[in-house]
Amino acid sequence: MARRSDHSREEIRQMALTVAESIVSAEGYKGLSARKVANAIGYTVGTLYLVFENLDDLVLQINGRTLDALYEWLRARSADDAEAQESLVTLSEAYIAYAETETPRWNMLFEYITQQGNELPAWYLAKLNRVFGLVEVALAPLASHHSKREIERASRVLWASVHGICMLKIRQRLDVAGGQTTGEMAGMLIDNFLRGFAGATTKTKRG
Amino acid sequence: MARRSDHSREEIRQMALTVAESIVSAEGYKGLSARKVANAIGYTVGTLYLVFENLDDLVLQINGRTLDALYEWLRARSADDAEAQESLVTLSEAYIAYAETETPRWNMLFEYITQQGNELPAWYLAKLNRVFGLVEVALAPLASHHSKREIERASRVLWASVHGICMLKIRQRLDVAGGQTTGEMAGMLIDNFLRGFAGATTKTKRG
DNA sequence: CATAATATTGAACAGTGTTCAATACTAACT
DNA sequence: AGTTAGTATTGAACACTGTTCAATATTATG
Numbered sequence: 001m002a003r004r005s006d007h008s009r010e011e012i013r014q015m016a017l018t019v020a021e022s023i024v025s026a027e028g029y030k031g032l033s034a035r036k037v038a039n040a041i042g043y044t045v046g047t048l049y050l051v052f053e054n055l056d057d058l059v060l061q062i063n064g065r066t067l068d069a070l071y072e073w074l075r076a077r078s079a080d081d082a083e084a085q086e087s088l089v090t091l092s093e094a095y096i097a098y099a100e101t102e103t104p105r106w107n108m109l110f111e112y113i114t115q116q117g118n119e120l121p122a123w124y125l126a127k128l129n130r131v132f133g134l135v136e137v138a139l140a141p142l143a144s145h146h147s148k149r150e151i152e153r154a155s156r157v158l159w160a161s162v163h164g165i166c167m168l169k170i171r172q173r174l175d176v177a178g179g180q181t182t183g184e185m186a187g188m189l190i191d192n193f194l195r196g197f198a199g200a201t202t203k204t205k206r207g
Numbered sequence: 208m209a210r211r212s213d214h215s216r217e218e219i220r221q222m223a224l225t226v227a228e229s230i231v232s233a234e235g236y237k238g239l240s241a242r243k244v245a246n247a248i249g250y251t252v253g254t255l256y257l258v259f260e261n262l263d264d265l266v267l268q269i270n271g272r273t274l275d276a277l278y279e280w281l282r283a284r285s286a287d288d289a290e291a292q293e294s295l296v297t298l299s300e301a302y303i304a305y306a307e308t309e310t311p312r313w314n315m316l317f318e319y320i321t322q323q324g325n326e327l328p329a330w331y332l333a334k335l336n337r338v339f340g341l342v343e344v345a346l347a348p349l350a351s352h353h354s355k356r357e358i359e360r361a362s363r364v365l366w367a368s369v370h371g372i373c374m375l376k377i378r379q380r381l382d383v384a385g386g387q388t389t390g391e392m393a394g395m396l397i398d399n400f401l402r403g404f405a406g407a408t409t410k411t412k413r414g
Numbered sequence: 415c416a417t418a419a420t421a422t423t424g425a426a427c428a429g430t431g432t433t434c435a436a437t438a439c440t441a442a443c444t
Numbered sequence: 445a446g447t448t449a450g451t452a453t454t455g456a457a458c459a460c461t462g463t464t465c466a467a468t469a470t471t472a473t474g
Contacts, residue, residue, distance in 0.1 A: 028320075028322075033460085034462060034463080035460095035461085035462090043422075044422070044423055044424065045423090045424080045462085045463080045464095046423055046424070046463095046464085046465085047421085047422060049462090049463070049464075050421085050422085054463075055462065055463090107320060110374070110378060110380070111318065113235075113236075113314060113378060114378075114379060115235075119379060120380075149385075153385055153387055153392070153395060154395070154399075156381060156385065156392065157372065157392050157395050157396050157399075160368070160371040160372040160375045160376075160381060160392065161367070161371050161372065161396060162368075162371070163371045163374075163375060164367045164369070164371015164373075165364065165368065166371075167317070167367075167371065167374065168367045168370060169367075171320060171321075172321060172326060172327055173317075173335055178356075178359055178363065180363070185360070185363065185364050188364050189364050189368060191407075192361075192364075192400045192403030192404045192407065193399045193400050193403055195402070195403030195406055195407065196399030196401065196402030196406070197399045199402055199403070200399065240429085240430065241430080241431060241432080242431095250454090251453070251455065252431085252432080252433095252454090253432095253433085253453065253454055253455070254454080256431095256432070256433075257452085257453085261431075261432075262431065262432090
């Protein structure tokens with residue numbers, strides 16, 4: 001029995017999260033279990049439930065840390081002073097690289113689905129927003145041609161699109177014939193989207 | 208005890224799949240369990256395991272049927288004789304509508320993740336390919352400007368992108384600020400991508 | 415040193431996927 | 445009709461799962 005006050009609640013929390021992350025990395029989402037985490041940090045299940053509401057809470061906390069890690073990863077690889085297109089390509093390549101390097105953790109980011117009606121907590125949305133903000137910054141050089149609002153919207157569309165390509169590739173829903181890499185596909189998307197976006201002088205409406 | 212030969216194996220299979228689908232629709236992916244399905248069709252777990260390899264197999268079979276349903280849904284709503292852009296917008300709107308109408312089943316389509324190294328079975332990839340082929344057809348009117356190969360690639364990129372928008376929206380990873388609908392985002396994507404794609408005279412390479 | 419307070423446990427509960435010997439049934443053959 | 449062979453179906457058993465909470469172990473205080 002671990003002596004009381006051997007670790008503070010916060011220490012236990014962090015230990016659990018760290019251990020849980022490595023379980024997910026090694027065995028995937030489904031390999032995670034309360035007892036496994038508890039044993040690995042030298043405590044029992046009961047203690048885990050003093051520190052986390054339930055397993056879903058644990059998963060959400062891990063995802064929060066993954067979003068932080070992803071943010072740092074992208075920042076470290078972003079080409080700050082490049083033009084819009086180059087920055088975006090760099091960013092998308094970094095995103096893809098993260099997903100391919102940390103596949104189980106990246107997968108878990110989207111396997112957590114809120115019950116119908118429930119929303120993701122504000123702190124989580126903030127972390128998500130911070131990652132997404134990098135795309136906005138990369139698109140900023142186009143500010144002269146478009147309103148801030150328009151760039152905001154284009155960022156979302158682009159990010160979601162790159163994400164979609166990445167997801168279908170990693171989950172093997174896209175390798176049916178052509179043999180393009182994820183990076184090539186993202187490149188094609190950005191090329192054409194930006195050419196279209198730059199060519200549009202006014203608000204983007206159909207036709 | 209259900210009498211033997213009351214139902215053929217195939218009948219049991221179909222009954223199980225139908226029941227399982229409605230459980231997923233009503234209670235989501237996590238609501239599905241072997242005993243629940245077995246009871247609902249008046250058999251016991253053992254029988255289920257004569258007909259399906261395991262629960263993952265059951266899920267994959269349901270997903271196959273969902274892909275068929277999605278294909279029919281999209282076909283019924285596609286604007287066959289319209290120009291490329293309009294067909295694509297129609298198609299993306301239909302896709303989004305399906306995802307929003309049959310959210311749990313649509314979600315399950317992407318929650319099934321193959322173990323590292325394993326691939327999705329060929330029959331499943333074929334069904335996937337058939338859905339994806341609709342996008343190719345919609346893009347076909349642009350054939351004059353682009354090679355078949357190029358259109359194939361553009362289809363994939365577009366489909367994956369619409370899918371990404373749809374996914375992040377439905378899983379609430381995208382509603383941070385702007386208040387665009389999924390349809391508006393998909394519209395923006397298609398507008399700009401196609402404007403860029405039409406403007407490009409040769410192979411799409413960066414720059 | 416006794417007492418109050420609290421950190422930690424681990425057995426218990428109701429569920430899960432999966433297996434497989436035992437049973438219930440049907441069809442074929444005297 | 446009665447026996448037998450063959451097979452469809454069962455359901456108890458196993459090793460797990462998340463979650464709870466009375467009981468216990470440990471510490472700090474008076």
